[in-house]
């Protein structure tokens with residue numbers, strides 16, 4: 064269907080929809096049933112069976128299966144079946160873990176998917192773009208990614224970047240009139256907009272004409288490469304490490320086997336023991352558990368309103384050393400109330416809060432002298448122009464609350480006008496808005512052209528006072544228009560400074576008469592030679608809890624810097640209230656930044672607390688300067704122009720509520736509540752996830768070292784085999800998986816936010832981890848062997864000694880797992896804080912008891928029941944590694960504490 068040939072009415076009729084009402088919810092859901100979700104199908108994801116089979120692709124597992132089959136053929140049926148059962152069980156666990164990780168990552172993708180503003184049942188609502196159906200009326204705004212193919216109904220300076228579809232790099236201007244040509248290419252269909260393209264400017268409405276695979280993008284879906292799943296640096300590092308460990312484990316296993324054969328053990332027994340040992344000791348599950356730990360952490364972040372879009376960001380988050388935060392809406396509430404007004408040489412204070420039309424005007428300093436706005440023409444003019452040059456709407460909802468739709472700055476101006484009985488809807492009876500030049504943070508102003516009943520045209524402009532004053536050559540003073548020179552500009556600047564010192568956000572209003580609409584073509588001309596009307600000062604209070612979060616970040620060695628388009632003094636006042644100013648900290652304005660070279664900026668940047676009057680383009684330079692100084696920089700943003708800086712930042716953060724699709728797509732982290740505290744929570748979680756990964760690496764590797772060493776020592780000492788293959792595999796299964804997973808869910812240590820940020824390049828084994836792994840592993844192996852030797856000497860029963868060695872190994876690992884929770888000693892943390900771990904350990908304990916005490920299983924696992932005296936030996940030996948080293952740690956920790964100078968905090 065060539066919709067571009069149809070008029071807007073014909074298109075709407077074809078879909079039985081209307082521009083004022085849209086589809087009904089029922090129609091939309093029926094259509095969705097029929098048309099399916101509005102998504103492009105990417106290549107098939109791996110099937111369940113494939114995922115399951117992949118669990119067995121590991122080379123050593125295949126060798127083990129082969130060896131087991133051989134032992135089965137040799138008549139060792141029970142051993143063979145039991146080993147196969149364990150391999151299968153292991154595979155199932157791996158499968159469950161992998162599916163869990165996949166699922167949570169998929170749900171994450173859905174959460175961060177684009178959304179579209181759609182008209183249903185006469186009301187605008189934001190829905191995930193995948194719910195769009197044909198006939199939906201949608202709104203397109205600068206920064207949106209178009210959710211479906213659509214025919215434009217209105218277009219206000221609408222410009223779309225269609226390069227994703229047509230390869231054309233320049234944005235295309237859009238229109239709404241029907242086009243009559245035949246066979247227009249996509250790029251020439253100026254009244255259409257296509258799924259996946261990007262609105263770079265302006266706004267418009269449209270009716271959806273195709274969804275999902277029916278869209279232009281859908282028809283070329285095969286050409287779109289589905290993005291490869293991203294692995295994090297940590298995962299890659301661990302894969303590398305895994306390879307080294309495989310070689311080491313194989314090498315050691317080989318030595319064990321050779322020694323065993325040399326000591327006179329049967330070849331067949333030693334080969335099976337060797338292969339089992341290799342399977343148990345090779346940490347092939349490590350990357351999988353890391354993925355699960357990352358995915359679980361990401362789920363916890365979602366509960367804290369932080370959506371991670373790119374998995375590697377989880378690791379980088381923990382390294383963040385500076386957070387650059389937008390002021391409005393993130394640090395402050397973004398609930399604006401006009402408190403002061405200045406016009407024509409007079410000043411007023413305004414009472415009332417929120418968007419209700421309740422409040423009055425007073426002379427400053429005399430709250431009892433109420434001013435009737437009807438008798439103050441200059442005040443009235445300021446309020447009228449503020450309400451006309453406006454894009455917001457305030458409505459009373461069912462609960463009796465005044466609700467704002469649109470920009471809070473505009474809302475504050477509507478609210479203050481309503482306190483003087485001036486209503487935008489009433490004004491629109493007398494004035495028609497002919498054209499609008501929307502606000503953008505580069506120009507820092509917005510203009511409208513209005514026409515009155517006498518067909519006279521006026522420009523009304525409002526924006527940042529220092530920017531507006533440059534465009535004014537006259538002002539209204541004492542009811543007369545007069546020239547505006549340096550003195551008059553200074554006068555206004557003084558008023559603005561006073562307001563800003565009181566943390567008010569300021570905005571100036573100006574106007575001029577136009578001779579003809581032709582003058583409206585050039586925005587530069589429109590916004591020049593204006594007449595200044597007055598200034599409004601509005602309060603936007605800091606959010607509760609932000610100050611505490613900033614303090615918490617400071618304790619964690621992270622600096623928070625404010626980035627704002629606002630006046631330097633307003634920004635400084637708010638920064639002061641939030642405790643962000645340092646004694647020698649500076650404020651840098653955008654125009655000063657323009658004068659500095661990249662080197663100068665990088666040299667100075669550590670001394671700057673606030674960047675004021677900056678535009679989004681400055682943000683990129685700020686990020687680069689921090690990076691030059693070696694910082695790991697997080698940067699927030701919400702607009703289209705913020706995207707480059709968000710992309711360049713180590714952690715790009717976008718806003719879920721107010722942000723554009725473009726900003727969200729560029730970001731690593733989305734704050735669904737737009738709050739600063741969420742960044743702090745995410746950093747904390749990021750640090751915790753990393754620590755948890757270190758915890759289970761420590762646990763798994765120490766266990767593996769213990770398993771190898773007990774066999775190696777036995778062979779070196781010319782002793783019989785302390786563990787039989789099936790026991791080794793059982794240790795691997797019961798003690799490795801579940802407790803490691805539970806460590807991945809551990810809560811952060813209190814001090815996790817009292818440490819300096821971790822350097823980005825820090826190795827996984829730094830801060831003494833390698834030593835901990837080797838020392839614990841060594842002691843676990845030695846303790847198990849000692850228990851084996853003592854029992855063998857005393858009872859002379861090999862099978863009993865093996866049972867004791869088996870139990871000592873398991874118990875030592877189950878005690879050691881609690882030690883892994885802290886960088887300090889085992890006594891440092893309450894073990895019952897992590898009930899998953901307690902449950903996992905109890906379950907593992909139960910599983911070893913089963914194989915020792917259930918008669919049928921004893922034959923399979925080569926065990927005998929042991930009495931309380933042996934248990935005392937087992938527990939005593941098992942406790943040695945952890946407690947011995949904990950005491951050592953405790954002492955060295957105390958010494959360190961004594962040596963540390965008092966009162967040195969991380970700042």
Ligand code: ATP
Nearest residue numbers: 389390391472502504509525526527569627628629
């Ligand atoms: P942030 O702190 O998140 O960067 P900001 O609100 O401080 O946001 P901008 O939105 O760029 O920064 O606003 C800069 C200045 O532009 C404001 O101080 C105000 O004077 C002016 N301004 C803001 N919103 C509007 C608007 N809707 N219309 C006209 N002028 C505006």
